[in-house]
Amino acid sequence: MRWKGIALMVGGTVGAGFLGIPYVVAKAGFGIGVLEIVLVGIITTLLALYTAEIIMLSKKHQLPSAVGKFLGGTGKHLMIITLLIGLYGALCAYSVGFGQTLASMVGGEPLYYSIAFSLIAGMFVYRGLKIVSKSEVLLIGVLIPLFVVITLYLTPKVEVSNITYVNPSMWALPFGVILFAFSSWTSVPETILAVKRKIVRTVIESSIVIGLLYLVFTAAFVGAFGQDVSEVATNVMHGPIGVVANLLPLFTFTTSYLVLGLVVKDSLKEAYRLNNYQAWILAILVPLAIVIFIKPTFIDVLSIAALIADTLAIILIGAAVIRARKTKEGIVPGGILLVIITIVATLSGSIIALVMR
Numbered sequence: 272m273r274w275k276g277i278a279l280m281v282g283g284t285v286g287a288g289f290l291g292i293p294y295v296v297a298k299a300g301f302g303i304g305v306l307e308i309v310l311v312g313i314i315t316t317l318l319a320l321y322t323a324e325i326i327m328l329s330k331k332h333q334l335p336s337a338v339g340k341f342l343g344g345t346g347k348h349l350m351i352i353t354l355l356i357g358l359y360g361a362l363c364a365y366s367v368g369f370g371q372t373l374a375s376m377v378g379g380e381p382l383y384y385s386i387a388f389s390l391i392a393g394m395f396v397y398r399g400l401k402i403v404s405k406s407e408v409l410l411i412g413v414l415i416p417l418f419v420v421i422t423l424y425l426t427p428k429v430e431v432s433n434i435t436y437v438n439p440s441m442w443a444l445p446f447g448v449i450l451f452a453f454s455s456w457t458s459v460p461e462t463i464l465a466v467k468r469k470i471v472r473t474v475i476e477s478s479i480v481i482g483l484l485y486l487v488f489t490a491a492f493v494g495a496f497g498q499d500v501s502e503v504a505t506n507v508m509h510g511p512i513g514v515v516a517n518l519l520p521l522f523t524f525t526t527s528y529l530v531l532g533l534v535v536k537d538s539l540k541e542a543y544r545l546n547n548y549q550a551w552i553l554a555i556l557v558p559l560a561i562v563i564f565i566k567p568t569f570i571d572v573l574s575i576a577a578l579i580a581d582t583l584a585i586i587l588i589g590a591a592v593i594r595a596r597k598t599k600e601g602i603v604p605g606g607i608l609l610v611i612i613t614i615v616a617t618l619s620g621s622i623i624a625l626v627m628r
Contacts, residue, residue, distance in 0.1 A: 276470070291452070293500045294448075303437060303442050315478070389528075429491070434494050581621070
């Protein structure tokens with residue numbers, strides 16, 4: 272059962288974010304990138320563990336309801352808004368990333384591909400198609416083989432100068448993208464149903480697997496391409512191997528968009544008592560409008576969404592943990608001091624990253 276939990280956590284976490292890590296790490300330097308991957312990995316692991324603690328102590332499966340148990344109605348609604356910010360950001364990222372990837376393969380204007388992708392995928396979301404209900408496990412089955420093929424192909428092309436390059440003035444750039452890539456806390460409620468009391472071990476083991484995948488993937492692309500790596504990393508590859516490599520983001524963006532589109536629609540229906548059409552309009556057309564009128568880059572969407580949503584999440588979940596531990600025993604060691612340190616570290620990193628953008 273624990274392996275199923277790990278598959279759910281890894282599949283629910285590894286989405287668009289990891290494809291942007293090589294680009295931002297290449298700008299700051301691989302050494303800086305490795306340090307931030309480790310530190311952010313620790314912070315997000317603690318956030319996932321605190322999420323599990325709140326759900327188990329509250330006996331509420333939905334995260335907003337779990338937070339609301341300890342922070343009241345205001346806390347519940349703020350948690351809903353936080354989730355929606357993160358989910359909207361992810362939908363925008365998948366749309367932008369799909370457009371950029373398809374353009375890199377066949378040419379043309381990325382924005383047009385993004386619009387077409389959002390509308391076509393949005394039709395499936397409107398109908399509530401359930402063919403992607405097991406997409407996390409399916410994603411892992413596709414992801415790992417492609418990871419292996421791409422890494423083996425790029426390893427002989429790694430240059431030492433690309434690995435040793437460093438630009439300290441860009442150290443804050445990777446923080447938001449790496450934070451997005453490690454955001455596993457939203458997968459915790461579903462994982463708890465699969466592993467029950469083994470959730471702490473499952474979260475930690477999943478974080479290690481995710482971190483190792485990111486380190487290997489980033490080392491391969493930064494080492495092989497250096498400053499030339501694309502915002503969507505695989506877009507820098509061309510020819511037959513480029514087609515194979517770019518199947519990874521196309522598959523990831525599509526399955527993740529369908530899953531999260533359904534999550535947003537259903538969340539809006541439940542939270543605000545909207546009908547299917549109203550919820551669909553807000554779920555699909557709002558991020559599409561952002562893509563069309565604001566025209567964010569792939570990296571901008573990843574970074575800003577995570578810096579806002581994950582920071583709000585750790586503040587709300589951390590506050591709920593502190594409140595809960597006044598009357599209940601927690602499942603995460605370290606006491607309240609560690610909760611406060613996690614909140615301060617995330618908040619400080621996010622503020623600095625936003626200011627230095």
